[in-house]
Amino acid sequence: MEAFDTEKDHEFWMRLAIEEARKAEAIGEVPIGAVIVRHGEVIGRGYNLRETTHDATAHAEMIAIREASERIGAWRLLDCTLYVTLEPCPMCAGAIVQGRVPLVVYGTPDPKAGCAGTLMNLLQEPRFNHRTELIEGVLQNECAELLSDFFRGLRVRMKERKALRQAEQAKTEDAAALSSAGSTSNPGKDPDLSDQ
Numbered sequence: 115m116e117a118f119d120t121e122k123d124h125e126f127w128m129r130l131a132i133e134e135a136r137k138a139e140a141i142g143e144v145p146i147g148a149v150i151v152r153h154g155e156v157i158g159r160g161y162n163l164r165e166t167t168h169d170a171t172a173h174a175e176m177i178a179i180r181e182a183s184e185r186i187g188a189w190r191l192l193d194c195t196l197y198v199t200l201e202p203c204p205m206c207a208g209a210i211v212q213g214r215v216p217l218v219v220y221g222t223p224d225p226k227a228g229c230a231g232t233l234m235n236l237l238q239e240p241r242f243n244h245r246t247e248l249i250e251g252v253l254q255n256e257c258a259e260l261l262s263d264f265f266r267g268l269r270v271r272m273k274e275r276k277a278l279r280q281a282e283q284a285k286t287e288d289a290a291a292l293s294s295a296g297s298t299s300n301p302g303k304d305p306d307l308s309d310q
C-alpha cells in the first residue's frame with residue numbers, strides 16, 4: 115500500500131467515506147459511512163441503513179465488507195484498507211477481524227460503542243488470530259460534526275414537533291370549551307325542559 119499510505123491519501127479516502135455518511139443523513143439515518151480501498155481503488159462502500167432496513171447489522175462497515183468480498187470473490191480482504199467515519203462497534207470490529215482486513219482508518223471515536231480502542235480494542239486483541247493496524251482521528255472534526263449536526267437537527271425537529279402538538283392540543287381544548295360554552299347558552303336546546 116506504499117503509495118496510499120500518506121496522511122493526504124487517508125484524508126482523500128476518508129472524504130469518500132464522509133460522502134457515504136451524507137447519503138445516510140439524506141434519508142434520516144445516523145450519518146456513518148465507510149469505504150474499502152484496495153490498490154488505489156474503492157471496492158466496497160456502505161452507509162448506515164439500520165432504520166431503513168430494520169436491520170441491526172446494516173452498519174456502514176458491514177455493507178462495505180459484503181460489497182468488497184463480492185467484488186473480489188473472497189472473504190479475505192487482503193491488501194484492503196477500511197475507512198470509516200466512526201470508530202467500529204463490536205460487531206463491525208468482529209467482521210473486520212474475520213475478514214482479515216489489515217488496516218482500519220477511522221475518523222472519530224465512539225464513546226458508547228467504540229471497540230477499536232475506546233471501550234476495548236477488538237482489532238488488536240493479541241489472543242485473536244488476526245490483528246489489524248489502526249489509524250485514528252483522520253478528518254476527525256468533519257466526522258464528528260456530521261454526527262453532532264445530525265443529532266442537533268433531530269433535537270430541534272423533536273422540539274418543533276412537540277410545540278406543534280401542544281399548539282394543536284390547546285386549539286382543540288379551546289374549541290371544546292367554546293362549543294360547551296355555546297351549548298349551555300343555547301336557548302334552543304330542550305326548550306320544553308328548560309321551561310319547567
Ligand SMILES: [Zn+2]
Binds near residue numbers: 174175206
Ligand atoms: Zn458497527
